[in-house]
Every structure is written in structure tokens, then in C-alpha cells.
Amino acid sequence: MASEAHGAEEGGLVFHPMDQFIIKPLFGGDEIGLFTVTNATLWMALAVLGIIVMMVIGTRSRAIVPSRSQSVAELAYGFIYKMVEDVAGKDAVKFFPYIMTLFMFIVFANFLGLIPMSFTTTSHFAVTVVLALLVFLTVTIVGFVKNGMGFLGLFWVSSAPLALRPILAIIELISYFVRPVSHSIRLAGNVMAGHAVIKVFAGFAAIAVVSPVSVVAITAMYGLEVLVSFIQAYVFTILTCVYLKDALHPSH
Amino acid sequence: MEGQLAHIGAGLAAIGSGAAAIGVGNVAGNYLAGALRNPSAAASQTATLFIGIAFAEALGIFSFLVALLLMFAV
Numbered sequence: 361m362a363s364e365a366h367g368a369e370e371g372g373l374v375f376h377p378m379d380q381f382i383i384k385p386l387f388g389g390d391e392i393g394l395f396t397v398t399n400a401t402l403w404m405a406l407a408v409l410g411i412i413v414m415m416v417i418g419t420r421s422r423a424i425v426p427s428r429s430q431s432v433a434e435l436a437y438g439f440i441y442k443m444v445e446d447v448a449g450k451d452a453v454k455f456f457p458y459i460m461t462l463f464m465f466i467v468f469a470n471f472l473g474l475i476p477m478s479f480t481t482t483s484h485f486a487v488t489v490v491l492a493l494l495v496f497l498t499v500t501i502v503g504f505v506k507n508g509m510g511f512l513g514l515f516w517v518s519s520a521p522l523a524l525r526p527i528l529a530i531i532e533l534i535s536y537f538v539r540p541v542s543h544s545i546r547l548a549g550n551v552m553a554g555h556a557v558i559k560v561f562a563g564f565a566a567i568a569v570v571s572p573v574s575v576v577a578i579t580a581m582y583g584l585e586v587l588v589s590f591i592q593a594y595v596f597t598i599l600t601c602v603y604l605k606d607a608l609h610p611s612h
Numbered sequence: 613m614e615g616q617l618a619h620i621g622a623g624l625a626a627i628g629s630g631a632a633a634i635g636v637g638n639v640a641g642n643y644l645a646g647a648l649r650n651p652s653a654a655a656s657q658t659a660t661l662f663i664g665i666a667f668a669e670a671l672g673i674f675s676f677l678v679a680l681l682l683m684f685a686v
Contacts, residue, residue: 378684447659542670549673595666598659 377559381483381552399479400487407468407481415464436464440597447601452608458498459604462491463597470551470589474582483552485544492544495600503607514610543599550592554585618682625679632672639664 386397418433426434440460444452466482473480481487503511515532517525558581565574643661647654 443659542674545677546666546670546673549676550669553673553676591662595662598662599666602663 375559375563377556377563380555380559381480383484400481400484403472403479404469404481404487407465407472410468410472411464436460443598444601447598448605449608452601452604455498455502455604459597459600462495462600463593466491466547466593466596467590470593471586473551473555474585474589480551480555483548483555485548488544488548489540491547491596492540495543495603496540499600499603499607502604503610506608507610511607511610514606518611539603543596547592547596550588554581554588557581558585618686622679622682625675625682628675628678629672632669632675635668635671636665639668 383392383398383400385392386399386402389396392398414429414436415433418429421427421430423430437460440463441453441456444456444459448455469480469482469487472478473482503514507513515529515536517528517532520528558578561574561577561581565571565578567574639661643654643657643664647657
């Protein structure tokens with residue numbers, strides 16, 4: 361993203377806080393084609409692998425008294441299932457596999473990104489925009505398939521005065537199409553901002569006078585980032601559920 | 613000169629983060645006030661709390677994005 365700002369000031373920032381987000385090919389070369397193995401694809405694959413390992417090992421024994429790994433798998437399953445049921449309604453349960461996949465991928469990508477020297481895939485808009493666009497397309501198609509033209513009732517606020525409805529319809533339409541934008545930028549922006557802040561504090565650690573403060577600040581920010589990683593995944597999935605509820609029950 | 617102006621603009625965009633902080637604080641504070649009045653209803657509203665926080669926070673993230681664009685893309 362930025363490599364021109366490598367200021368080698370005295371004891372100051374010797375690396376750029378945005379350098380951690382540069383995508384590099386893993387096996388030499390400089391060009392990044394469609395199928396080049398980069399650090400981004402590596403960490404995405406690791407996230408998928410982590411999910412598979414967690415869920416397959418967790419559900420292997422299927423004991424009545426769950427082991428530790430089984431408890432984790434059951435906890436994740438139950439957590440998402442309850443969220444889908446509570447927020448999107450009983451008839452949205454058939455979308456549960458999709459929402460579970462989304463949540464697990466984002467959580468794993470976020471948490472793997474917190475490992476020092478790793479790469480955070482969800483900090484890239486390319487990744488989150490694809491996720492958000494898929495949700496947007498799913499919701500729109502499901503809305504039209506389920507309700508036909510009745511889906512357009514989402515934009516026609518029947519509880520408002522008649523004179524106000526066309527104006528509200530335009531506002532609702534705009535807010536509908538801004539959804540994928542805010543949906544994706546929220547996740548990527550939060551993750552990217554947190555990681556950049558940690559790197560900025562890490563830059564201050566080189567100055568002897570402020571380095572103790574800097575180390576404490578990094579630790580505190582890291583703790584906050586662990587929280588943010590989970591909350592942002594939760595928010596992404598819960599908003600997916602809200603949009604899904606709109607598609608299934610479009611009446612305003 | 614233009615590059616320096618972009619830096620000033622990025623700094624101004626950072627004010628938006630403070631505004632988003634006010635918004636998020638408002639949501640969380642009102643939730644807590646309501647939860648203390650009626651603790652039995654609090655648990656069922658945590659999802660709403662997070663949705664509200666997410667909406668308030670998104671606009672702060674937009675200002676962060678503007679700052680990033682000014683710093684690196686302009």
C-alpha cells in the first residue's frame with residue numbers, strides 16, 4: 361500500500377504501519393496473477409483448515425459428556441444457531457450453514473491475523489467486499505424468490521403518510537444499496553485500524569524514554585483487538601441475519 | 613504543498629472518529645441505563661445493542677477510510 365514513507369528518523373518510526381498489509385507472492389517472483397500463492401491466500405487457507413480441524417475433531421467422538429474440543433464445536437454451533445433463530449426467525453434456519461460458514465471464516469481469519477508476523481486477510485477490502493456482496497446477492501435473490509414483487513414492499517413504508525412515502529422509498533432504496541458498502545468496510549476498517557494502531561505504538565517502542573508506555577499500550581491494544589476481532593465477526597453475521605429477516609418478511 | 617494539505621485533511625477526517633465515539637458511547641450508555649432499570653429484559657437486547665453500535669461505528673470507520681485515502685491514494 362505504501363512504501364514511500366520509510367522515514368529513518370532518529371529512533372522514530374523505522375517501518376511503516378501499513379507495511380503489514382502488503383500482499384507478497386510466497387514462492388519468489390514479483391507478479392501477482394490470478395493463481396499466485398500469496399501470503400493472503402496462505403492465511404485464508406489456514407483459516408479454512410483451522411475450521412475443518414476444529415469441527416471435524418470436535419464432532420468425531422460425539423460423546424454424551426463432551427470432551428473439551430467437542431464443547432468448543434458445540435458452543436460455536438449453538439451460538440450461531442441461536443443467533444439465526446432469534447434474529448432472522450425460525451424459517452431462516454435453512455440458511456444456517458451459510459451464516460455459520462461466514463462467522464467461522466471471519467473469526468478464524470481475524471484471530472489468525474492476531475498472531476505476530478502473520479497476515480490478516482480480513483483487513484483487505486477485496487476479501488470483505490466479496491463476502492458482503494455475496495450476502496447482498498443472496499438476500500436480494502431470496503427476497504424476490506420468496507415474495508415475488510412483494511419484496512419491493514420493503515421500500516414502500518406503508519405506516520408513513522402517503523405524501524411522504526415516495527421520499528421514504530428513495531431513502532430506503534439508497535440505504536439498501538449502501539448495505540454491502542458499510543457491511544464490508546466496517547469489518548475491514550476495524551481490523552485494519554486496530555492492526556495499524558498496534559504498529560504505530562510498536563514504532564514508538566524504539567524511543568527509550570517512551571518504550572515502557574509503548575509496551576503497555578501495545579498490550580492494551582492487543583487485548584482490545586482480541587475483543588474487536590470477535591465482535592466484528594459477530595456484528596457481520598448478525599447483520600447478515602437482519603438482512604435475511606428483511607428478505608423473508610419484507611413488510612414494513 | 614498538495615501532499616501536505618492532504619495530511620491536514622487526513623487529520624481533519626480523524627475528527628470523525630471522535631464523533632463516532634460519541635455515538636457509540638450514547639448507544640452503550642443508554643443501553644446500560646435501560647438495563648439497570650429492567651435487568652430481566654437486558655439479555656434479550658444485546659443483539660440490538662451490537663447492531664446499534666455497529667451502525668454508529670460504521671460512520672467513524674468511513675472517516676478513517678477518508679483519512680487513509682488522503683494519506684495514501686491522493
